[in-house]
Amino acid sequence: MSVxxxxxxxxxxxxxxxxxxxxxxxxxxxxxxxxxxxxxNSRGVITPAIKREGKCTLCTLCENMCPDLAIYIMPDAG
Amino acid sequence: xxxxxLEHPHIKEMVSYELMGKYYNPFCPGCGYGIIANxxxxxxxxxxxxxxxPLITGVGCCCYMPFILVGNSFYCLHGRALPFATGLxxxxxxxxxxxxxxxxxxxxxxxxxxMHTARRNVDMVMLLLNNEVYGMTGGQMAPTTSSxxxxxxxxxxxxxxxxxxxxxxxxAGATYVAxxxxxxxxxxxxxxxxxxxxxxxxxxxxxxxxxxxxxxLNELPSxxxxxxxxxxxxxxxxxxxxxxxxxxxxxxxVGEFLERHxxxxxxxxxxxxxxxxGGRG
Ligand SMILES: Cc1ncc(C[n+]2csc(CCOP(=O)(O)OP(=O)(O)O)c2C)c(N)n1
Ligand code: SF4
Ligand SMILES: [Mg+2]
Numbered sequence: 001m002s003v004x005x006x007x008x009x010x011x012x013x014x015x016x017x018x019x020x021x022x023x024x025x026x027x028x029x030x031x032x033x034x035x036x037x038x039x040x041n042s043r044g045v046i047t048p049a050i051k052r053e054g055k056c057t058l059c060t061l062c063e064n065m066c067p068d069l070a071i072y073i074m075p076d077a078g
Numbered sequence: 079x080x081x082x083x084l085e086h087p088h089i090k091e092m093v094s095y096e097l098m099g100k101y102y103n104p105f106c107p108g109c110g111y112g113i114i115a116n117x118x119x120x121x122x123x124x125x126x127x128x129x130x131x132p133l134i135t136g137v138g139c140c141c142y143m144p145f146i147l148v149g150n151s152f153y154c155l156h157g158r159a160l161p162f163a164t165g166l167x168x169x170x171x172x173x174x175x176x177x178x179x180x181x182x183x184x185x186x187x188x189x190x191x192x193m194h195t196a197r198r199n200v201d202m203v204m205l206l207l208n209n210e211v212y213g214m215t216g217g218q219m220a221p222t223t224s225s226x227x228x229x230x231x232x233x234x235x236x237x238x239x240x241x242x243x244x245x246x247x248x249x250a251g252a253t254y255v256a257x258x259x260x261x262x263x264x265x266x267x268x269x270x271x272x273x274x275x276x277x278x279x280x281x282x283x284x285x286x287x288x289x290x291x292x293x294x295l296n297e298l299p300s301x302x303x304x305x306x307x308x309x310x311x312x313x314x315x316x317x318x319x320x321x322x323x324x325x326x327x328x329x330x331x332v333g334e335f336l337e338r339h340x341x342x343x344x345x346x347x348x349x350x351x352x353x354x355x356g357g358r359g
Contacts, residue, residue: 001084013084018101022108022289022301028261045107064263067112068103069086069146077083 004049005033005056009076012056014047018070021045025062025071031055034062088119094145104142108301110260110286111139111207115146117267118176118205121274122148131174131274132166134159136188138180139213139288157188160195163202164344171345174274175202181222182212185241189221196250196279198344203273204281206243209288217291224328228295243283244335253278255336259285259308262332269334278343285312285330 005012019041025048026034033054036046048071050056063072089095094102105111122131128149135141137156144151154162163175184192184206195204211229212218218231222243226235247255254276256269266284273280287293287304298304308330315333318326352358 003084015086018103020107024108024301024305027302027305061263064117064267065113065261067105067109067116069088069101069112069116072086074084074086 005054006076007056007058010058010073011076012050012058012062012071012073014049015070015072016041016047017043018068019043019045019047020068020070021047022067023048024065024067028061028065030059030061031057088116088123088148091119091123091148092146093148093151097145101146103146105139106288106290108287108289108304109139110209110284110288111143112146113260113263114205114207114266114284114286115143117263118270119146119148121267121271125274130172131176132163133176133178134163134166135178136180136183137214138183138207139209140178140180140183140207141214143178157183157186157191159183160188160191160202160204164195164198164200167200167202167345168348171201171349177202177204179204179206180213181206181208181210181243182218182220185221185243185246193246193250196247196252196281199251199253199279199341200344201277201346202279203270204279205270206281206283207286208243208283209286209292211288211292213288213291217288217295226328227292229291230295243281244331247281248336251279251341252281252336253338253341254280256281256334257283257285257330257332259312259330259332260287261305261309261312265332272337276337277346278339278341285332 001015003011033051033056034048035051037049041047089101133151136159159177159179163177166175208222210223219229221241223236244257258266289301293304311329313329313331318331
């Protein structure tokens, strides 16, 4: 699990080993901030990453469209 | 410590976590079933009282659903999820069964049960997962396969006409009927919450994607291709009113089709009968 973006007390998290590489999150993002990363996970699939200058609006559409709970938004601790 | 905080809060509630100590999602990459499961989990955990919502599945890829769902589940014979749920409801009218059924499961082998459960208006939520093929057994044609679609048993394209589950449910007497595609997670969530509060037989049909069989054999090999095609083929109920039959060929009309409160519900009828007779029996 790694945080790929943080803003307004919330973080966008990718659980890399759960990702099956379907790229639905990249397709549905309304502001187009996700892209395929250069990393393979333990299943051997390409996982999503945030674009270099991308600004995620934390709209939760990718979270709702991920069949594998591999990308989601959580409030930061504390 | 840090690892713990980052984990998704639903993982520990799931059946797969209880059985194997880890999250296990058995579906193919990009299968739409996971999207529906996550939406239903959100709604059920919001209610809290998981024991009131037994999950009943028929046979098909959807019988793997309980792995990624929260709550208690029962895995029925092929097509027999609805009669099992009717029995549960009559034995304990406080329960609200949630039935998961594939298009082959519900509309071919289980068609009789589907019609009669809708006719009797049994209080339950039926979720019909329509991926247009028999996914589990290798992508054979289903009664919902659209015309022209290639499957393993229709190599030259589907020639027969297909069923419209929404029309069937309305005619048979269901009291809440809706259809959504998996590209509409927010509408699915709203509609499912409404169905949970509705008293009577609710049927929600989900147009799902099966990249492995429906997609691969029809030049849509990736989940993203299938999602684009699905979005292009979706028509809202409002737009469909101005379109004729030829324009609607091969399209998925989505929306809330029906909500009525004028039909008696089965368990209420029997409860009344028992109280008139002074007990069951
Ligand atoms: C009585 C019986 N007949 C046939 C089968 C074989 N069978 C298993 S799943 C299935 C089709 C399921 O298709 P569908 O309901 O569309 O589910 P999907 O896999 O597409 O989710 C069939 C015919 C069976 N398990 N039991
Ligand atoms: S065969 Fe199709 S319906 Fe079954 S899990 Fe794979 S993608 Fe999903
Ligand atoms: Mg099917």
